[in-house]
Amino acid sequence: MDIHAAVVNSFDNPPRYEPFDLPAPTDEDQEVVDVLAVGLHPRVRTGASGSHYTSTGKLPLVPGVDGVGRRADGRLVYFVADDELVGPMATRTVIDSRHSIPLPDGADVVKIAAAMNPAMSSWVALRRRVPIEAGQSVLILGATGNAGQMAVQVAKRLGAGRVVGAGRDQARLSALPGIGADATVALTDDADVTATALAKEAAEVDLVIDYLWGKPAGDAIMAVLRARADRGRALNWIQIGAMAGPTIELPSVALRSANFRLQGNGQGAVSTRTYLEELPSLVEEIESGGIAVTAKAVPLADVESAWNAPEVPGVRTVLVP
The missing domain is CATH 3.90.180.10 (Medium-chain alcohol dehydrogenases, catalytic domain)
Known part of the structure; x- marks a missing residue:
């Protein structure tokens, strides 16, 4: 044909x-x-x-x-x-x-084609990979990207009590409170300043949606774990994107000194059937403007x-x- x-x-x-x-x-x-x-x-x-x-x-x-x-x-x-x-x-x-x-x-076929793929990553992560519980707090690492912005909205729609958005683009960072972020963290070239900001705003989060990986993720993991009041309380880190680099350097102590669970979400980590089961509800959210x-x-x-x-x-x- x-x-x-x-x-x-x-x-x-x-x-x-x-x-x-x-x-x-x-x-x-x-x-x-x-x-x-x-x-x-x-x-x-x-x-x-x-x-x-x-x-x-x-x-x-x-x-x-x-x-x-x-x-x-x-x-x-x-x-x-x-x-x-x-x-x-x-x-x-x-x-x-x-x-x-x-x-x-x-x-709206254009809106659906635009939104389904970037929204699906956080939707499936918080519905199936590590199901979010009402009131839990979420850090979105890379919240100034398209998928990250949607993840802020998705987390709120799924019942997050507090959402922290972290990213580099200051203009887009300042717009995040308007779509549901309760706090924001600027990821800067000054590692100490960034670590201090993450410790202040995200030390007690329950879940992290990570679109960055690379050095920013490695630094953020350590900043959050070191500032945590109770390291025995679970921190689920869900790796989705690698905009900052495909590899990470992480001290082994991160995995031994805290109840820290690192996993990914993508093709292979979740079955096609599971993704398909989540599509209708996601379409409804997009169509309704949620x-x-x-x-x-x-x-x-x-x-x-x-x-x-x-x-x-x-x-x-x-x-x-």
């Missing part, structure tokens, strides 16, 4: 909009949908560069991890892309219907320029065929 798609022919170059031969469905669980909206998420970029841990190294490929489409019967559907199928950045694609959920008529998102729709034909354009803080680009 001839379609047009954003095609990656080299991991060193952005996708190009060009004709593509879409393979036909191979079993009864697969179907062709008209693609309506696809988010240009950081996870999409790493997949298209071959640097994500799930990359097979095979080219050419059509990128994308999720999207909104229209079935042959006219119904709207949100779907999670299957690693074995053509990606969703195309005019049409094949989906595994078992990895999709119906959307209400009139749903989790806010700012989206910018760009024609799929302009994917190459959209790919190269600098990201606007707080805005998620959505490609629309």
Whole structure:
């Protein structure tokens, strides 16, 4: 089937909009949908560069991890892309219907495509990885990124009693109280100043959602643990992103001197079925405005320029065929 798609022919170059031969469905669980909206998420970029841990190294490929489409019967559907199928950045694609959920008529497809992926990380982390208890406190490390901003909102929606947002972008940091943060911490180049601020605002948190990793996470772990009044009280650290670096240097004493639990949340850490079970409730939150998102729709034909354009803080680009 001839379609047009954003095609990656080299991991060193952005996708190009060009004709593509879409393979036909191979079993009864697969179907062709008209693609309506696809988010240009950081996870999409790493997949298209071959640097994500799930990359097979095979080219050419059509990128994308999720999207909104229209079935042959006219119904709207949100779907999670299957690693074995053509990606969703195309005019049409094949989906595994078992990895999709119906959307209400009139749903804002651009908003859903923009919000589901970044919001899903913290939503699933706090609902399934380490279920949050009403009134618990949460630190969002990397709260000035798109996913981090949504995590602030998600934590509040799920019952957090106190949410602390930590990040480097001062302008976006100052906006966090308006979306639910009870306190903020500026991550600066002065390690002592940052550690003091974290000790003051986040020493007694119950959970941490970490989008940074790298040195900021290592420093933050030690700052929080050292300031904790009762090191026997559980601190669950959920690692999701690695915007500050893929590795961490952590003294072994961090794991021996406190009730400190370090785990991740992502593909493999949580089953596809678990993610799918959480999708309907997350769609409801996004549609109702409980989790806010700012989206910018760009024609799929302009994917190459959209790919190269600098990201606007707080805005998620959505490609629309």
